[in-house]
Amino acid sequence: MELNGSFQNRMSELLGDGFKAYMDSFDEESVKAFHLNLSVISADAFSKWESCLDDIDYSKIPDSPYGFYYKSEQIGRTPAHHSGMIYSQDPSAMAVLSCVGLEKDESPRILDLCAAPGGKTSQLAIASAGKGVVVANEPNPSRNQILCSNIERMGFGNVLVTKSEPAELASVFPSYFDLILTDVPCSGEGMFRKYPESVNEWSEENIRNCVSRSKEILENAVSMLRPGGRLIFSTCTYAPEENEQTCRMLTEDLGLIYDKAPEYTLKHALYSELSGGKGYRFYPHLFKGEGQFVSYFKKPGESRTCATGNDIGLKKASSEILKQIDNCFGGMPDINISRIFIYKDRVIYLADGIDRLPAKGITMVGVNIGKQDGKNFTPHHHVFSALGRKLPTYVELGTDRSLMEAYLRGEEIRLTDALKDNSKLKDKCFGAVLFAGVPVGGFKYAGGKLKNHYPKGLRNLR
Template sequence: MNLPEAFKEKMKNLMGESYQDLLDSYDKPESKGIRTNTLKLTPKELAGKLPFETQGVAWCQEGFYIDHEVRPGKNPYYYAGLYYVQEPTAMAAVEVLAPEPGDWVLDLCAAPGGKSTQIGAKLQGQGLLVANELVNSRAGILSTNIERIGIKNAIVTNEFPERLVDSFYQSFDRILVDAPCSGEGMFRKDSGALADWSLERVSRCVGKQEKILESAHRLLKPGGVLVYSTCTFSPEEDEQIIEAFIHKYDYELESIELPGIDDHGRVEWTLNYEQAIEKTLRIMPMNVRGEGHFIAKLKKTAAGSEQKEIKQGYSKSRLKKASRTELLDYRDFAKNALEKSFYQGFEERLYLLGEHLYAIPAGIALETIANLKLLRTGLHLGTFKKNRFEPSYALGMALKLSEAKNVCDLKDEAQAYQYLKGEALNIRAEKGWILVGYDGHPLGFGKASEGMIKNHYPKGLRIRKK
C-alpha cells in the first residue's frame, strides 16, 4: 500500500520497534464482519442460516468475522435486517458504552448507522435512541438502516451537535461520540480515506472533535457515561484530545476491559503525561484482527453540572396529535392486518406529520424537538392516501411475522429476490395488505388481489440483481 510519507514518518517516530509491524499490517486483506440484529434473532440462529462461514468476534458476542471476499449485502437475510455489515473493531465502542433497556442514549455522529443500530438492539425497544448526523445525505442512509433493523424507539436528527443542546440539555444517560477523524484505521478498506489524509486534515479534525465534545458534555446527565471513539491512530485526535477534555471538565476516565483487546492508550503520547490515559483502549491492526479504533469511557461527575441556559422559545411542532376521526383508516388497517398485541402499546402516542403517521417514543415532549430538523420521529407507521391507509416499510420491518394477520412467508430464495427487485408475486392470498417475509422474517408489505401479490417494496431500496 502506498502510504503518505508524512504518515509513515509520524508513525515511525511514535511507534519505534513496532512501526514495521504496523506497516506489514497494511499488506493484509481488510477485516470484514457482520453483527447479529438481536431484535430479530440470536447469534446462534443467524449462524445457522448464513450460506457463508463465520468466526466469532471476541469482544462482541453478536459479532462475526467473515471472509474478505464475501458480499454479505447481497443476501436476502441482509434485506430482512437479520444483520448489519460492520468492521469488527467498530463493534467495540458500543460494547464499552453498554446501554441498557430504558436508557436515553445519543449517538452524536451516527451515520451510516452501525453503532446506532447496535445501540438500538441493546435497548430492545425500551428508552430512547437519538441518532444525529450533520451531513444530510448520510443522515438519509442512517434513517434507512435504522428502519431496516426494525428499531421502533429512535429519533433521527440532521443537526449541528450544538443545536441539540436547547432541546436535550442534560437529558441523556449515555452518549456516544464516534468522532469524525482523519481515518487512518480506514486505509485498508477505503481508498478515499488514504487519498484525503494529511497532517492538515488531522489538525482540522481536532478542532471539530473539541467542539463536538463540548456539546456532548452539555447533553449528558451528571453521572452519565460518555464514550469517545475514533478510527484514527493520531495521538492529537485520541490521547491528547481526551487529556484536554478531562482537564477542562469534571469527568473521570473509567477502565475498559474487553476480551481479546490488551492494548491501551499511551501516556507518553499525551502532552502532560496524563496517567489516566492508560484506562483508554488503543486497538491497532497489527495486534488484533481488525482495522483499528481508539476508545475512551468517561463518567460525568455531579460537580460537572452547570446552570441551564434560558431558552429562546420553541417553534410550534409540525407533529400534531392524531384525532379519532383522522385515525379511522389507520385503525381499520390495524384491525384487519395486525395483531392487537403489537399496536395497542402505542395507541396514545400516535401523531401526524402531514399525511404521515408516527408512533413517537415515550417521554418525548413535542415542543422540545420542534426546532430540530427531524428525519424520523419514532416508528413511521404509514401514509394516509385518499380513503385508505398505506403501511410503511418501517412498520413492516418492525413487525414479527406472528404480529401480522396476513402473511406470505417465502421459502424460495429466487422468490425473495423477485420481491426485492420490486416484482409482483404470482401467489394467491387473501385480498388486502399482506406482510411478505423470507424464512420467517419480514421483508416488507405487498397487497394481494386477483391471484397475485402486488409489490410495495420501496423503489429506492429495490435491487437490480443478486
C-alpha cells in the first residue's frame, strides 16, 4: 500500500518515535471481531453452544464485556449471525462504547446521529436493555436500508430509525436526549488498512470539508441534548483538525464540559491533548484493531423534559386488526396491546419509551408486526426476531446444526419426535423458530408441517 506523502508527514509529526511501528502495522492483516447481543444471550450461555459459530475460531477480547476476535470470511452464514446473536464490528469501533453505562432505573433516550451500518446502534440498544428509545439516524438511503436490516436481524424493539438531516431532527427533539453518539463522517484515516481503496480519497481539502460538516452535525446534536445529558464524539481518523480541534469547539463554542472516560478507554487508548482539545486515540500498532478517536462530554445543568403523551400521533389498532393478529398467531403475543398502532400500511408495536415521532423521515419504528391482507394478517419477519419468545407458539431447535442449516436454506422443518411434543401448534398459525433459545425467524404450521417463512433474501442458498 502506498500512502500519500503529506499524510505520512502528518502521522510522523503526530506519533514521533511511534511512527515506524504504525507504518509496520500495515504489513499485518486487518483484525476482525464481533460483539454479542446481550439482549438475547449472555456471554456464559454463548460459550456453551459450540455450534453457534460452526467451525469458526474465536477468542475473547481482553476486558471487553461482549467482544470477540475471529478469523473467517463466512461468519455471515452462521446461525449466530442469522439469529442476531452477534454483530461483526471492528474492535476499535466497538471499544468506543464497550463499557458505556446507563442508569438501571431510567428509561433512557438515546440518539445515534450518524448510525449506519448499525454496529454502535446495536451497542446502544443493548445498553438500553430494551427500555426507553434509541433513535438511529442515517440520511443516506442505501446505508439507511442496511441499518434497518441490521436492527431487524438483531431483534431490537425500542429503536426508531430515521433518514433526516440533523437540523430536521433537532426541530423535533429539542433538549430531549440523555445520551447522544456522534460518530461523524470523517476522512477515514484509521481505516486505510481495512479499506486500502480509501487511501486514494485522502486529501487535506477533504479534511477541511469533514470539519465543516461535523460542526453542523454537532451544533444540532448539542441542541438535542438535555441539560445533564452526555455526548460521545468519535471518528475513525487521526487528523487533529477533525478530532481535538473539534473537541475544543464543543467546549469553547457549544458549552459542553468534558466527562470521565470509561475504564476500558482509559486502559486501552492513548490519551491525547492537542490544539486545545482532549480525547483518546486507538492506533493499530497499540491496540488490536483499526484507528479510532473518541472523547466524552456532558452538558451543564440537570433537567429532563417529560413526555406529553400526545406526540405519537398514530391510530391505535382496531379490534378487527387485533382479532386478525390473534388468529394469525393462534393467540395474542405477550405484549401490551394498547401499544399496537397503525403506521402507514404496517401494524407496529411501540415500546413504552417511544413517546415522540417525527412527522416525516421515519423508515422503521418499533416492531413491524405485519399488515392486513384482506381478512387475513401477514406477519413480518421482525415480529419473529423481536417478539419470538412472546408469541403463543415457538419451536426450539436447540443447537441441532442440521436442522438449523436446513431452515436457513429455506427448507421445511422436520417434525422430529421432540417437536411433536409441542402441543401449542395450531393449524394455519404462525410461530417463531428459536436457535439456542434465540429467535431466528418464523414458520407456519399447516397440514402437519412447519412451513419455512424465513425471508428468501436472507437465506443461505449456496
